[in-house]
Each structure stands twice: as structure tokens, then as C-alpha cells.
Amino acid sequence: MEDVATELKNIALADVHIGLGAKMVPFAGYLMPVSYEGINAEHETVRKGVGVFDVSHMGEFILKGPEALDLVQRVTSNDASKLVDGKVQYTCLPNETGGIVDDLLVYRIDDQTYMLVVNASNMEKDWNWIQKFNTKNVEMHNISDKTSLLAVQGPKAAEVLQPLTDMDLKSMEYYSFRKGKFAGFDNVLVSATGYTGAGGFEIYFENKMAHEIWNAIFEKGKGAGIKPVGLGARDTLRLEMGFCLYGNDIDETTSPLEAGLGWITKFTKDFTNSHALKLQKEQGVKKKLVGFEMIDRGIPRHHYEIFNAGGEKIGTVTSGTQSPSLQKAIGMGYVPADYSKEGTEIFISIRDKNLKAKVVKVPFYKS
Amino acid sequence: MNFPDHLLYTKDHEWIKVEGNEATIGITDFAQSELGDIVYVDIETEGESLDAEAVFGTVEAVKTVSDLFMPVAGKVLAVNKNLVTNPAAVNKDPYGEGWMIRIQLANVADTANLVSASDYRKMTGVSA
Secondary structure, three states: OOOOOOOOEEOOOHHHHHHOOOEEEEEOOEEEEEEOOOHHHHHHHHHHOOEEEEOOOOEEEEEEOOOHHHHHHHHOOOOHHHOOOOEEEEEEEEOOOOOEEEEEEEEEEEOOEEEEEEOHHHHHHHHHHHHHHOOOOOEEEEOHHHEEEEEEEOOOHHHHHHHHEOOOOOOOOOOEEEEEEEOOEEEEEEEOOOOOOOOEEEEEEEHHHHHHHHHHHHHHHHHHOOEEEOHHHHHHHHHHOOOOOEOOOEOOOOOOOOOOOHHHOOOOOOOOOHHHHHHHHHHOOOEEEEEEEEOOOOOOOOOOEEEOOOOOEEEEEEEEEEEOOOOEEEEEEEEEHHHOOOOOEEEEEEOOEEEEEEEEOOOOOOO | OOOOOOOEEOOOOEEEEEEOOEEEEEEOHHHHHHHOOEEEEEOOOOOOEEOOOOEEEEEEEOOOEEEEEOOOOEEEEEEOOHHHHOOOHHHHOOOOOOOOEEEEEOOHHHHHHOEOHHHHHHHHOOOO
């Protein structure tokens, strides 16, 4: 667990969020907007229109030098040699004991420059972890404190942002990015990525540009009904897609294979703990992260216990919520592999009652 | 934010409307606003006699679960069944459609421990 931060850091746009009436909460050492008008309305804005998340708390590391790719390859599970300039990859940092240090995005800026985007709560841990493997003197820069990140998400994101740049946004493939002029500023990185399943872009820029870029986006978004969206809806949106949240669904004790992240665990190269993970893949995992929906009335929550029909405890809920889009209670959790088949009946213990649920495929929400 | 003068309040953010030896109970405008979108109200104590500050149910917002506490001791006479299908009524109309339970007071004098609207407003720090 992270220590409770004694001193909260401010993101560049904190004053804007407070002015908009956001509910601000301490998160990973920052005071962050968790909601504005309400999670359900914000959630719907992103699914149907366009919303803007300030996720400037995220960490950005630059790795630079002839051995940068070598370092990325050694610490991450996905195969970063497959990246070309302008492409992004979802990956994780496996630890040496079968778990995950963090999940992250790797951006290939050029063949000797990579940007790693990590979870705010793991920033220091990740930095130290990567440094430990940096035996070939790759230059590392932590640019998090001077970098702002807005996620403009939803089906109307491209039409709202296009007037602000000459970069052709509609032609950008998912998990690609470009650097260029945006809202009058040079060197803005626009990435066709997100954590919502609603489509859209993540825009990285220097803090000093933050107010002007925020205002420009909201000005252009007026007609599309653009709204600010907080971390609360970010969580319900990602959970409807079955996307893992570090600290909930994945952590130092869960393997990427157990978490269903086999697709980012490539044994085409050696990386931290790759031999043990390969063996685990060959032998098959004992527990699996599954999605489930409630049949009985009740909402699953992180840490609730999972039982089988015989009343034996078989696992733990890692994430759960009432899905705003589906109007159903949904969750994810680890169960023994025998219980991971779609349709399997499981029971979630909610306030001392075992309530029926069934294993379903993720994503829960299909657009 | 609205804290009607004819109601009494608790530090746990319930309101109570006393009528003779019966009372209606819900959560305050401040509570619903802090919780955000309420998606589930779970009250299964109908018919039970509960002590003051005992848990009479649970209210769940999208992200949080909160217990509901008895402002005073009493017997739960009725539960607002409409909240099963329309929990958002607690957000929209916390003192009306969003009421939660109706109780018979164990002792009418217990209400002396409750807080007035103006004192409750001070507790929440919400300006008039």
C-alpha cells in the first residue's frame, strides 16, 4: 500500500476544476477531480458524446539512448521491438516473483527515444525498478511534474479536436500518436489511446500550456456538448470494458497470465521473470481474472469474497460497480481456473449473504 | 443546500421527521450530494426493533457503500419500496420521495439528542 501523502501536489488545472465545482479528492499524492455533475451523467457523456478527463497525475518517463529499446525490452512483458515511430504499446513491468510492478504504455518517439506512461501511485516504485535494470546507461528523465495530460474521450472527440490541429486525427489508428502543433502550441503529443472504450485521444503537453489548451478544447467542444469528467466515471468506463486497474485487478501478487494479459506477455525475448511466466503459460494458470454480473440484487465491491455453490470460498472481487451503461451490477475477480468458464455460477458475499452471480465475457459493454 | 427547519438531524447525516410517536427517516441533502449518484438502497430491517445508532440499512453510490444509522431507537414500521427501482429519488428529493423508513419511536424523549437544522448546517460547513 502507498503511504498517505502528507503533502498533496497540485495539477496545473486544479483551479479550473475547483472553479467548475468538482469534488476534489487526494489520489496518488495529487488533489484530483473525482466528479463534477455526477458519475452517471459524466459516464454517459463519454459513451455518447465527448468528455475531458484531466489525468495529469500520470507519470511520464523518457528513456533515451542507443540502449533504450534494450532496457524497455528487459523490463516489460510485451515486445517493444515491434513498435515503429508513432506507435504505442500496452505492456506491464513483471516483478521477479510472478506479479506485476505496474502496467504502462510505451511510446516509441524515435528509435532511441521511448516515453513510458505509468500509474501515478507507482511512479517512484517504477522509476527505481527500471533504474535497477539500467546497467547500460540509458538516459532517464522523469517529466511528470512538468507534463499535463488530458484524455478527450468519446465518439465526438475527433470532430471536436480536429479544428485545433493540422494533424489528421480521423486517420490515426488506435494506439498510434503524432507530435505537432495543437491549439497554437508546438510539440503537443496527441495519442489515439484511452481507458474508456469510447474512442478518443490523450493529449500530452507542458503544464504552462494547460489553461489555454483546456479552454481551446472546451470552446471547440461547445456544440458537441463537451463536459469535464472525473476519475469516478473513468473507473466505471474502464470497468465496463474489463480493463485492469493496478492496485485492484492486478498487483505485485497477480501474474499477467492470470490477469488475462497473455496478449501483452510475449516470449519472443527475455524479460524479468520471463522463464517462470513461460512455464506458467505451459502448465496453465491456477486462477484467472474473470468478469461477472450479478443475478441476485447487490453490488460487488473490491475485496468482497467469492464463494461456490457449496459455500467454499474460491476467490476475491477485485473491482465492482453498478454499470451506468448496462444498468447491471458487474465485477471482476480471481477464481480458480475451473470456475472461469462463461456462465459458471458463483456467489458474492455481500453483507454476510452469498448472492448469485455468473461469469461473463469481458468487455461487459459492447459499443 | 436545503435543510428544512421542521426536521431534526444527526451527525451521521440522517434526517428525522417526528409526528407523535412515529417518525420518517432519510438522509440529508448534504449526504446525497456527498455520495453522488445513488444506485442502490438496501434496507432489510422492516419489523425489527433497533437501538439508536444501529445500522438500519445501506446506501450505495456508484463508488461508495455507506451504512444508514437509526437517529433514535425504534421499530421499523415501513420501508420505502420505491427506492428498489428508483434509488435516484434519494438524490432528487431526499426529504420527500427519497424517504427511507418509517419507525415507531421507542421513547419520544430521545429526540432531544438530535440536532436542529441550523446546527446541522453549521456541522456540514455549508453556508446559507
